[in-house]
Amino acid sequence: MKLEFYKYQGTGNDFVMLDNRTKIFPKEKTDIISHICDRHFGIGADGVILIENDDFFDFKMIYFNADGSETFCGNGGRCAVAFAKKLNIIDSETNFIAVDGEHFAEINDTTVSLKMIDVDEIEVKENTIFAFTGTQHHVEIVDDLNNFPVLEKGGKIRYSYKEPGSNVNFVQQINNTTFRVRTYEKGVEDETLACGTGVTAVAIAMHKTNKTTSNLISLPVEGGLLEVSFTEEKGIYKNVFLKGPATFVFNGNINI
Numbered sequence: 001m002k003l004e005f006y007k008y009q010g011t012g013n014d015f016v017m018l019d020n021r022t023k024i025f026p027k028e029k030t031d032i033i034s035h036i037c038d039r040h041f042g043i044g045a046d047g048v049i050l051i052e053n054d055d056f057f058d059f060k061m062i063y064f065n066a067d068g069s070e071t072f073c074g075n076g077g078r079c080a081v082a083f084a085k086k087l088n089i090i091d092s093e094t095n096f097i098a099v100d101g102e103h104f105a106e107i108n109d110t111t112v113s114l115k116m117i118d119v120d121e122i123e124v125k126e127n128t129i130f131a132f133t134g135t136q137h138h139v140e141i142v143d144d145l146n147n148f149p150v151l152e153k154g155g156k157i158r159y160s161y162k163e164p165g166s167n168v169n170f171v172q173q174i175n176n177t178t179f180r181v182r183t184y185e186k187g188v189e190d191e192t193l194a195c196g197t198g199v200t201a202v203a204i205a206m207h208k209t210n211k212t213t214s215n216l217i218s219l220p221v222e223g224g225l226l227e228v229s230f231t232e233e234k235g236i237y238k239n240v241f242l243k244g245p246a247t248f249v250f251n252g253n254i255n256i
């Protein structure tokens with residue numbers, strides 16, 4: 001079967017987008033998702049995103065990691081908004097549904113600001129923090145992020161969590177409002193160039209542990225710059241917005 005696809009990236013976190021409004025894609029076949037994401041034998045991506053019709057929202061976003069596991073993805077959500085605009089499903093604002101719930105987003109040229117779920121699951125341990133921002137995130141501060149073995153350490157920590165495991169974010173504080181982040185992503189089983197739910201977890205974790213008093217955080221990642229803002233009420237983080245670029249790269253057809 002020949003499948004039309006669109007490739008997008010958000011700060012280097014890259015996705016194959018499929019317009020599945022006619023439900024042609026066999027989403028139960030995880031080997032097809034892995035094949036599409038394979039950087040040698042397929043198109044190459046961190047994940048696959050399906051856009052489907054929904055009765056109550058502008059569209060439904062379904063995200064699969066490169067290994068076929070399903071979860072939510074922040075950068076993927078921002079790219080889904082850019083793709084929905086390209087398909088003329090939305091204009092400059094949207095409400096869409098994903099596996100973690102409802103999302104509002106605004107798009108201005110290639111900048112997408114995405115409202116994330118409220119974050120109330122935050123566990124502060126001795127030297128680490130765990131937060132659920134639509135998916136699972138471990139956050140840990142390190143001294144020398146440039147030379148940190150993200151793949152080796154991230155891979156071990158990822159499996160120290162019970163199923164489905166956790167993504168692992170290593171952080172270095174630059175100043176009161178800026179934190180540099182490198183992320184090991186479960187489901188990709190590698191370091192990616194950026195992770196939207198990951199930087200969201202980092203921003204909230206840094207505020208929660210008093211590393212910052214700001215509610216607008218800049219997060220340089222390997223593939224660019226992301227921004228997270230929020231309000232906090234009695235330990236619950238609300239109005240959480242993830243902002244950054246979401247860019248169309250190319251489109252084409254693949255045999256699956």
Ligand SMILES: N[C@@H](CCC[C@H](N)C(=O)O)C(=O)O
Pocket residue numbers: 013065071072073074075076135136167185186187188192194195196197198
């Ligand atoms: N890169 C994503 C997160 C993708 C999901 C993650 N690998 C998981 O399995 O939780 C993002 O931008 O949020």
